[in-house]
Amino acid sequence: AQKVTQAQTEISVVEKEDVTLDCVYETRDTTYYLFWYKQPPSGELVFLIRRNSFDEQNEISGRYSWNFQKSTSSFNFTITASQVVDSAVYFCALWDSGNTPLVFGKGTRLSVIA
Amino acid sequence: NAGVTQTPKFRVLKTGQSMTLLCAQDMNHEYMYWYRQDPGMGLRLIHYSVGEGTTAKGEVPDGYNVSRLKKQNFLLGLESAAPSQTSVYFCASSYSPGLAGEQETQYFGPGTRLLVL
Numbered sequence: 112a113q114k115v116t117q118a119q120t121e122i123s124v125v126e127k128e129d130v131t132l133d134c135v136y137e138t139r140d141t142t143y144y145l146f147w148y149k150q151p152p153s154g155e156l157v158f159l160i161r162r163n164s165f166d167e168q169n170e171i172s173g174r175y176s177w178n179f180q181k182s183t184s185s186f187n188f189t190i191t192a193s194q195v196v197d198s199a200v201y202f203c204a205l206w207d208s209g210n211t212p213l214v215f216g217k218g219t220r221l222s223v224i225a
Numbered sequence: 226n227a228g229v230t231q232t233p234k235f236r237v238l239k240t241g242q243s244m245t246l247l248c249a250q251d252m253n254h255e256y257m258y259w260y261r262q263d264p265g266m267g268l269r270l271i272h273y274s275v276g277e278g279t280t281a282k283g284e285v286p287d288g289y290n291v292s293r294l295k296k297q298n299f300l301l302g303l304e305s306a307a308p309s310q311t312s313v314y315f316c317a318s319s320y321s322p323g324l325a326g327e328q329e330t331q332y333f334g335p336g337t338r339l340l341v342l
Contacts, residue, residue, distance in 0.1 A: 120265075144329045156315060156333035202268065206329040212258060212283060213331055217267035 113138050115205050117216035124193050125224050132188040132219045134203030140164075143207035145179065145186040150200040150218070162186065193223045227251055229334035231316050237340045238306045246301040246337050248316030255320040257299035258283075258331065259291060261312040268315065274299055306341045313338050 114137040124130045136145065147159040160170060162179050170177045174191045190197050200220045204213040232247040248257065258273040260283075270283030274293040288310060290302045299318075303310060317331040 146330065148333075154313070155335050156317075158330060158332060161330050212270050212273055213329070215268045217265070 113205055113207055113214045115203050115214050115216035117201075117203055117219050119219045120217075121220045121222070123222045123224060126195060127192050129189060129191050130193050130221065130223075132190075132201050132203075132221065134186045134188065134216060136184050136186065136203070136205045138205060138207045140207035143205060146204040146206070146213065147177065147186075147188050148202045148204065150202065151196075152198065156202070159188075190221075193221075195223050195225050197221060198223045229316055229318055229332055231314075231334040231337050233337060234335070235338045235340075237342065238303075239342050240307060242306050243302070243304050244306065244339075245303075246314055246316075246339075248299045248301070248318075248334055249297055250299075250316075250318040250332075251297065252318060252332065253296075254318035254332075255296070256318060256331075257293065258317040258319075259289070259299065259301045260315045260317065261285065261310075262315060262336075263312050271301065271314075306339075308341045311339060311341045 116135045119133055143164045145162045149157045149159055160177055167179050176189045178187045200218045202218045203216040206213050229250045238244055256275050259271040260268045261271055262268050269285045271289050272280055272283050272286055272291040274280050277293055277296040280291045280293055292300045314337045316334040319331045
């Protein structure tokens with residue numbers, strides 16, 4: 112069965128620190144997609160990134176980077192030089208070809224303190 | 226292009242009352258979803274639809290009904306509201322035929338906060 116685990120429930124960092132949010136997934140499928148979503152205090156869910164199982168290249172977008180490692184079934188998200196605006200709940204999600212809906216982790220609440 | 230919209234934004238119900246939450250999308254998406262979000266529970270799928278006229282149960286379907294009479298709309302109904310249904314409800318949609326590789330990405334509405342007293 113598909114499963115997404117975000118072991119870190121809450122993280123607090125001081126502004127400008129780097130922080131990594133962990134995501135571990137389980138699937139028996141060889142074709143799957145992994146996602147990260149951001150939910151800021153305003154409440155909406157914002158799509159950040161999608162990565163497919165055949166592309167293990169790491170992705171960098173500004174201060175955000177994602178490390179996909181199939182060997183450890185992980186898709187970790189790093190924020191470099193964190194800012195107060197990064198404070199949010201971050202969700203990791205999995206889709207595989209045997210299952211239409213996404214499977215979400217329970218989320219990690221990140222608080223960045225000025 | 227409004228994306229995914231939800232009506233209403235906030236509602237207070239008394240136990241036993243009924244209501245319908247409306248979700249609309251203008252992205253020509255085939256799939257639509259209803260989730261609820263509760264503290265510490267993450268997002269839990271209530272029902273979903275893979276096309277006009279179809280619906281399927283998710284993880285927590287009890288106490289809810291849905292209908293997808295038009296492709297762009299997905300309605301979530303509570304026939305007899307209970308305090309346990311106090312939650313934030315999110316609608317999402319995905320899959321535009323012809324956009325390769327995009328079908329799995331879900332786009333969310335702003336949410337509806339429901340309080341059942």
